[in-house]
Amino acid sequence: MENFDLETQVKRDDIGNLEYKLEPENLRAAHLPTFSSAEMNFKTAPVVVESIVKTAKSGIFGFTLCDEHYRQAVAWWMKTQRKHPIDQEWIVPTLGTIFSVATCIRMTLKNKDDCLIVQPPIYERYKQAADRLQRKTVFNPLKHNADGTYALDFVDLAEKMADPKNKLLILCNPHNPLGKVWSKEDLEKIANLAIKYQVVVFSDEIFADYTFDQHDVYPYCLINNGKNNGISAIGLGKTFNFTGVNHAIILIKDSKLRQQFTEQRTQDHYGSLDPLVRAAVLGAYTPAGAAWKDEVSTLIASNYRQLSKVFKLILPEVKLTPLEGGYITWADWRAWKMSDPNLLKFLTEQALFLPESGRNFNLNQAGFMRINLAISKSVMTKALENLQRAIQKLRQREVKITLKPFDQAHQLEFIAEFKTVKYQAGDLFDTLPESVATCPSARYDHETLKFLSSGQNVAYHFEKVQGANGVERRYIFDQAVTGNLQVIGKLTSQVRDPYHGDPGMNFLQHDTGTTVAALMFILLPTTDWAWYHLHYDLSQLPAEDSAICGWSKNDFSRYCSSSELKNLFFAFGKLSISDDNDHKLRIVTLDHDIKFLDQLKKHIFKLFNFMQNFFNDASEPFVMIIYPTPRAQATGTGYCRTNYFGFGDKLVDSVTEVDDTLAHELVHNWLVFSGDSNEDAYGLLYDEGAADYYAGMMCQRTFGKKDAWLGSLNDKLRAYYSNPLRAENCLNNFATGWKQTYALRAIYGRGVLLMLQLDAQIKRATHQAKSLDDVQIEIASKTSRGQRVTFDFFKQSVSKLGGQKAVEIINKALGAGLMLPPKDLFSPAYQLVEGKVPQEEQGFDSTVRFEIPSIIHGLIPGSNAEKAGLQNGDEIIKYDSDWNTMEDPKMLTNVVVDRQGQQIALSYLARGSKTACWQYQKIKFRV
Numbered sequence: 001m002e003n004f005d006l007e008t009q010v011k012r013d014d015i016g017n018l019e020y021k022l023e024p025e026n027l028r029a030a031h032l033p034t035f036s037s038a039e040m041n042f043k044t045a046p047v048v049v050e051s052i053v054k055t056a057k058s059g060i061f062g063f064t065l066c067d068e069h070y071r072q073a074v075a076w077w078m079k080t081q082r083k084h085p086i087d088q089e090w091i092v093p094t095l096g097t098i099f100s101v102a103t104c105i106r107m108t109l110k111n112k113d114d115c116l117i118v119q120p121p122i123y124e125r126y127k128q129a130a131d132r133l134q135r136k137t138v139f140n141p142l143k144h145n146a147d148g149t150y151a152l153d154f155v156d157l158a159e160k161m162a163d164p165k166n167k168l169l170i171l172c173n174p175h176n177p178l179g180k181v182w183s184k185e186d187l188e189k190i191a192n193l194a195i196k197y198q199v200v201v202f203s204d205e206i207f208a209d210y211t212f213d214q215h216d217v218y219p220y221c222l223i224n225n226g227k228n229n230g231i232s233a234i235g236l237g238k239t240f241n242f243t244g245v246n247h248a249i250i251l252i253k254d255s256k257l258r259q260q261f262t263e264q265r266t267q268d269h270y271g272s273l274d275p276l277v278r279a280a281v282l283g284a285y286t287p288a289g290a291a292w293k294d295e296v297s298t299l300i301a302s303n304y305r306q307l308s309k310v311f312k313l314i315l316p317e318v319k320l321t322p323l324e325g326g327y328i329t330w331a332d333w334r335a336w337k338m339s340d341p342n343l344l345k346f347l348t349e350q351a352l353f354l355p356e357s358g359r360n361f362n363l364n365q366a367g368f369m370r371i372n373l374a375i376s377k378s379v380m381t382k383a384l385e386n387l388q389r390a391i392q393k394l395r396q397r398e399v400k401i402t403l404k405p406f407d408q409a410h411q412l413e414f415i416a417e418f419k420t421v422k423y424q425a426g427d428l429f430d431t432l433p434e435s436v437a438t439c440p441s442a443r444y445d446h447e448t449l450k451f452l453s454s455g456q457n458v459a460y461h462f463e464k465v466q467g468a469n470g471v472e473r474r475y476i477f478d479q480a481v482t483g484n485l486q487v488i489g490k491l492t493s494q495v496r497d498p499y500h501g502d503p504g505m506n507f508l509q510h511d512t513g514t515t516v517a518a519l520m521f522i523l524l525p526t527t528d529w530a531w532y533h534l535h536y537d538l539s540q541l542p543a544e545d546s547a548i549c550g551w552s553k554n555d556f557s558r559y560c561s562s563s564e565l566k567n568l569f570f571a572f573g574k575l576s577i578s579d580d581n582d583h584k585l586r587i588v589t590l591d592h593d594i595k596f597l598d599q600l601k602k603h604i605f606k607l608f609n610f611m612q613n614f615f616n617d618a619s620e621p622f623v624m625i626i627y628p629t630p631r632a633q634a635t636g637t638g639y640c641r642t643n644y645f646g647f648g649d650k651l652v653d654s655v656t657e658v659d660d661t662l663a664h665e666l667v668h669n670w671l672v673f674s675g676d677s678n679e680d681a682y683g684l685l686y687d688e689g690a691a692d693y694y695a696g697m698m699c700q701r702t703f704g705k706k707d708a709w710l711g712s713l714n715d716k717l718r719a720y721y722s723n724p725l726r727a728e729n730c731l732n733n734f735a736t737g738w739k740q741t742y743a744l745r746a747i748y749g750r751g752v753l754l755m756l757q758l759d760a761q762i763k764r765a766t767h768q769a770k771s772l773d774d775v776q777i778e779i780a781s782k783t784s785r786g787q788r789v790t791f792d793f794f795k796q797s798v799s800k801l802g803g804q805k806a807v808e809i810i811n812k813a814l815g816a817g818l819m820l821p822p823k824d825l826f827s828p829a830y831q832l833v834e835g836k837v838p839q840e841e842q843g844f845d846s847t848v849r850f851e852i853p854s855i856i857h858g859l860i861p862g863s864n865a866e867k868a869g870l871q872n873g874d875e876i877i878k879y880d881s882d883w884n885t886m887e888d889p890k891m892l893t894n895v896v897v898d899r900q901g902q903q904i905a906l907s908y909l910a911r912g913s914k915t916a917c918w919q920y921q922k923i924k925f926r927v
Contacts, residue, residue, distance in 0.1 A: 004295050006042045007376045024348055032383055033375060036356035038176065038328055040241040040374040045292035048240055051283025052276050064275040066093045073285035074249055078234075081209060081290055084219050092250040092262055093273050097206055097233050100248050100265075101170060102129045104202045104231065107264040108168045109135045117160050117169040117199075119152070121330070121361040121368065123176045126204075138166055139362065142178075148319040148332060150178055152186055154193070161197040169194065171203040173217055174210075174325025177361050177370035181215040181324040184223070191225035200257070203232045206248070207326030209239040210297050212304075215324040219251065227253045231261065236277075238326070239293060240284050241374075247277040296374070300327045303373045303380050310384045314391045320371075327374040331355065334367035337557040343369070346559040350529075351390035353383050394559070396420050397530040401522070401565070404537040409514035409545065409572035410493045412507065414522055418485040423477050429460070429487075430523040434471040440506055441520040443473065444489055449523070451477070452486040475523060487523055491516075510590040510627050513573030515644060518549075524562035532565055533557045538572075547572050548588055550623045550642030569642040571625050584612075590627040594647055599655040600626070607663055610702040615670040615780035622669060641669055659703070660712050664695035670780035673789055682791040684744075685730050685813065689751015690776065692716055707922070710830060713752070714919045717821065719886040720749025721917035722837045729816040740846040745886055753821060754813040760822035761802040761809060770801045821918050830920045837889050841912035843870065849879070856897070868908035874899050885910055 009031065023034050033041040043049070071088035079085040094100045105116060115136045118126050127137040140157045142150040160166050171190065173182045182190075194201050203220035211217055221232040232251040236242035252258035283289060304323045311318055317335035333343060340357045348354045358368025375383070400417040423429070429451075432441050442448070444462070451458035459478035464471050493507045493514050506520045535555045536547040549570045551558065558564065576589040578601055585608045587601050594600070604624060611617075624643045643665045647658065671690040673683045696712035720726055725733055725746040733743040759772035775797045782789050798806040813819060823832045842848075843865020845858030854876040859866055878896035885891045893910040896903055 004046070004292050006296065006299055007378055008043065009041065009376065009379070010043060024354065026349065027352055027354060030352050030386075032352050032379065032386070034354040034356075035372045035375070035383070036354055036370065037372055038238065038370075038374075039243045039372075040296075040327075041379060042241070042374075042376050044241045045284060045289050047286060047288040047292065048236075048242075048280050048283045051279045055275060055279035061275050063272040064278050066091065066273050066278075070273070070278055070281060073282050074234075077285035077290075078219075078251075081293070082217070082219070084222055086219070086222075086251055087253075090221065090251045090253050090258065092252060092258060092265065093277075094248045094250055094265055095270060096246040097204055097235065097237065097248045098125050098129055099246065099268070100231075100233055100250055101126055101202060101204075102133060103261060103264050103268050104168055104200065105130055105133050105135055106268065107260055108200050109133075111165075112136075113165055115163075115166045115168075117157075117166050118362065119170075119172070119175075121177055121358060121363040122170075122172060123204075124360050124362055126170045126172075127362055138163075140169075142175075148321060150175075150180055150321070152182070152190070154189055157190070158193055161193050161199045164197075167199055169199055169201045171201055171220060173203055173205055173220070174207045176204075176207065176326065177328055177356075177358070178321050178330045179323045179326050179328050180321065181211060181217055184216075184218045187218055187220055187223045187226065191220070191223045191230065194229050195225045199229065201226060201230050203230060205232050206235050206238045207328075208234065209293055210300060210327055211325045212297075212301055212323055217325060221251050221253045229254070229257065231257070236280055236284050240280070240289070242280065245274070245277060245280070247274060249281075299377060300373050302377065303375060304329060306380060306384065307371070307373065310388060314388050323373070327372065329371050329373060330358075331369045331371055332367065333369060336367070337552075337555070338367070338559055339551070340366050342559045343367075346390075346394070346531075347387075350394070351387045353387045353390075394531050399524070399530045399532050401532060401534045402537050403534065403547070403570065403572075404540065405514070405547070405572040406540045409541060410509060412491045412493070412514075412516065412521070412572070414487075414489050414491075416487040416522070416524060418487075420483065421481055421485045423481040425477055425479050427477050429475045429477060430525055431467065431472050431474045432520070432523065433467060434464070434473060440494075442489060442491055442507070444475070444523070448490045449475070450488045451481070452488065453481050453484060458485070489521065489523060491521055510573075511593075513571050513575050513588075513590045515590070515625060515627070516570040516572070517644070518566050518568040518570060522566055524566055529559070529561050531557060531559050532562075534565070541572070542574070545573050546575050546577070548575060548577060548586065548623055551621060553577070553586070569623070569625060569644050571623075584621040586621060586623045588623060588625045590625065594626065594628050596647075596655045597626075600647060600658075603655050603659060604662060604666075607659070607666055607698060607702050611663075611666055611670070611698055614698070614701075615777060617670065617780075624665075643668070656703075659699045660695050663698040663702075664691045667691040667694045667698065670783060671776055672783060673791055673794070682730065682814065684734060684747050685751045685754065686791060686794060687751075688748045689754050692748055692752045693755035694776070710826070710920050710922070713756075715888070716749065716752050717919060718837050718889060718917055719745060720753065720819075721915060722840045722886065722889065722911075723749060724839060724841070726750075727816055727818050730814050732816075741849065741886075742840065742846055750813050750819055753819040754810065756821050756825060757809045757813075757819075758798050758802060758806055760825040761806050762798065763825075765802045765805070772798075774801060821920070826920055829923060831923055833919055833921045835917050835919055836914040837917035838909075838911035839913055839915045840886055840910060841865075842893075842910050843908070844872075849876065864908040864911065868906045869904070870895070870897065870906060870908075871899065874904075877903070 027034060071091050074091050075086055075088050094103065108114070109116065112134055113136070115138045116126065116130045117138055117140050119140045119142055121142070130137045138160055140153060140160050143153045144150055161169070174180060175182065190201065201220060205217055205219065208217035219232045220226045221230040223230065230253070233248050234251065235248040237248070250261065252261055307329070308320055311320060319332040321330040323329055336343065340359055344354065344357060355369035355371045358365070358370065361370070396419055398419055402415040404413045404415070405411065406413070432444070434441055434443055451460055458481050460475055461478055462473045462475045465474055491507050493509045495509050507516045508514065538545060538547060546553065547570065549568055571588050571590070578587040585605060587604060589597065608622070622641045624645055626645050626647055628647060645662065645665060668687065668691050671694070672687055696709040700709035723742055723746045725742045726749060728743070728746060730747055730750065733746050736743040755772060762770050762772055778797055779789050779794065795807055795810055798810065821832055841860070841863060843860050843863035844856045848854050848856055856870060856874045856876065857872050859870060859872045874897035876895060877898050879893065885893055889911060892907045895906050897906065
């Protein structure tokens with residue numbers, strides 16, 4: 001056997017190579033490829049290069065025919081390498097496999113209701129081609145056997161083919177991403193069904209030159225019944241690492257079908273054969289090309305054996321499909337019970353081993369990855385060594401967490417077990433805020449928190465410091481700890497107080513269940529990435545009780561930062577859980593008597609359906625926990641794919657009144673940063689600004705009410721301009737944000753105006769071709785894939801579309817000064833007008849509502865609060881949400897105070913003198 005160079009790594013940073021452009025920087029630095037693509041990381045066959053160079057030197061690049069030399073080369077290859085002779089007249093050159101799929105779609109699916117059949121898990125670009133041609137796709141999913149192999153589901157396929165709208169089947173053989181070769185018997189069954197139901201079959205056989213263990217890819221166009229309705233596609237793409245060159249070789253035996261395809265190909269603007277493609281085919285389909293292919297085949301088989309050996313050694317729970325054809329294999333990681341984004345994050349950042357998520361293959365299931373085997377031997381060895389080290393390190397960093405509720409979930413014990421730790425005396429373990437938005441946290445002391453190592457108590461102390469959220473408790477070891485560590489904390493739930501702070505952020509009792517915000521109770525090292533395993537121990541609860549969080553109704557494992565577990569809601573008790581099979585949203589209800597509950601659920605599902613498609617959502621589940629509240633029309637808090645939504649059903653006449661709040665909280669699922677400097681303040685500007693901005697927009701796009709969106713937007717603008725702290729910079733407002741609502745809400749308003757200005761600037765800079773949507777979809781897509789998204793990334797993304805002016809807009813939003821809306825964003829239907837709005841004025845010190853107890857002080861003489869009868873020294877025991885009165889300048893504030901043991905109810909307009917306010921006003925055109 002001739003020895004070819006399958007090792008040399010080509011410098012790809014200056015040739016526009018897509019794989020290189022998409023490759024993470026840490027893999028580039030390590031000189032490692034991704035394992036996610038389906039192209040080789042070494043050069044093509046020398047004979048191909050030589051043939052192309054010879055043609056290039058001729059200097060003739062004119063129109064080129066599919067001549068007898070081209071046809072003879074293809075026929076020779078099929079006869080000698082595939083062992084399946086063909087007639088030269090069957091050959092139809094095209095501009096590529098997906099180009100040819102699109103040609104078949106145009107040829108067969110004449111009506112918009114006509115459908116394409118594909119067999120997931122399957123290469124996504126088949127469906128993508130149908131989508132772009134506005135044709136529908138139906139799925140004939142493969143059967144996944146208990147031994148990890150796959151098989152065709154002929155019962156379901158017969159049902160799909162029997163539908164007269166389903167006129168085209170895309171068959172992939174060997175199957176991408178499984179590396180599965182369909183047998184001749186399988187193909188004959190398909191062909192019999194296709195003839196019976198008059199379905200055309202397009203068989204993508206571009207991986208067919210690589211087969212293993214006596215498997216044979218029988219060309220579909222040669223199958224008895226496949227001759228009349230079958231189209232086979234071959235080419236140099238996968239065989240000779242020619243994926244970037246637009247070409248394919250189509251084989252059609254039936255003359256009538258071949259004529260139809262050729263005519264449609266011509267209508268699809270096919271001109272002639274690329275002269276360099278002709279040269280490549282004439283070089284590749286030769287004995288020298290065959291020799292190179294055989295050596296590559298040996299390399300692929302060797303790589304698969306090496307990969308299988310390493311996986312059996314370090315990852316016995318991960319199952320690989322048998323390699324029958326092609327050079328890709330399919331890995332089943334479901335035993336890890338880890339989300340695709342977090343699994344990819346671990347593999348990319350820690351193992352330097354990046355496969356492709358199974359989500360890219362029309363598979364509605366997490367835990368599968370495609371791995372490319374066409375990798376140089378030395379590179380494969382190096383990559384597997386990195387993977388082995390990372391897995392061994394990960395095994396040492398497993399953390400087991402048990403959540404054990406007692407007494408009908410009114411008491412909770414959490415147990416966190418660490419395998420290997422190393423702390424010195426004086427080292428910080430974790431920090432918990434004493435409260436967030438006035439909601440008290442666990443506030444562990446020595447009675448409710450223990451550290452154990454080898455069964456012995458570990459001495460520690462806690463100290464109080466001032467942090468971003470006010471007073472925080474820092475838990476510090478008084479002695480060294482090495483080896484195993486167990487942390488045990490015990491909590492008793494509180495009765496929910498809907499009148500102080502956001503009611504969603506601590507351990508609270510409800511009518512049918514108890515919720516917990518992990519932010520407030522689990523102690524974990526803040527920056528620690530590890531493999532976390534969470535177990536619900538419900539043995540002390542009634543049999544009908546259950547547990548749920550944003551990631552799972554059951555136990556789960558995740559490779560993630562501890563902050564992901566520390567920012568997660570859990571619910572325990574007699575929960576009502578609604579599932580919708582169409583997507584991953586679960587709705588958990590903590591009270592069965594909520595008015596409008598059915599309508600509310602329909603609105604949530606409809607909004608979620610639209611938004612997950614808009615933001616290209618990933619695979620993880622999502623939970624919304626609904627509870628009743630008299631505090632306001634609606635309130636919510638969102639963390640880590642969980643929303644805690646308070647629905648004030650006694651205060652609204654229709655669910656549509658809370659659509660905006662629902663949408664706001666749902667947006668938090670997708671538009672969020674994952675850390676950088678000043679992330680709290682800048683992140684709040686972005687997160688809340690984007691959520692407020694897109695809330696109304698999502699409602700409008702979901703329910704079709706544009707005027708309602710502009711009305712919602714105007715409400716938010718009024719809230720900003722009536723805010724006495726509207727001109728303060730973000731850092732100043734954030735510093736006092738949890739001490740007074742004005743400061744926090746001012747950041748929201750600046751965020752909305754930032755989004756408006758950026759949208760207008762991007763549209764101006766791109767002549768309406770792009771908008772802020774393009775930036776946000778990119779951010780949401782990265783977030784859903786588990787990739788790091790920072791405020792700097794946001795600035796870079798908007799600057800690419802909006803130029804330096806967009807960056808200046810962001811910097812201005814972060815600084816001080818009044819912000820104005822863009823004039824031209826909604827023209828010509830709407831104009832920007834300046835008006836007046838009464839400024840927010842509670843009439844007393846604005847920090848009172850965030851103090852416990854809430855004792856009025858700093859009463860403003862002559863204010864509406866004083867005129868209504870409020871006095872310094874009154875204790876507020878009940879009040880309406882000032883977040884709602886900010887948006888509605890006519891809404892009265894209702895207050896109940898305790899004055900020397902007597903409860904007094906008062907109402908007043910929490911407003912002062914008028915200030916300038918800008919609004920979007922619909923233009924009335926004369927007829």
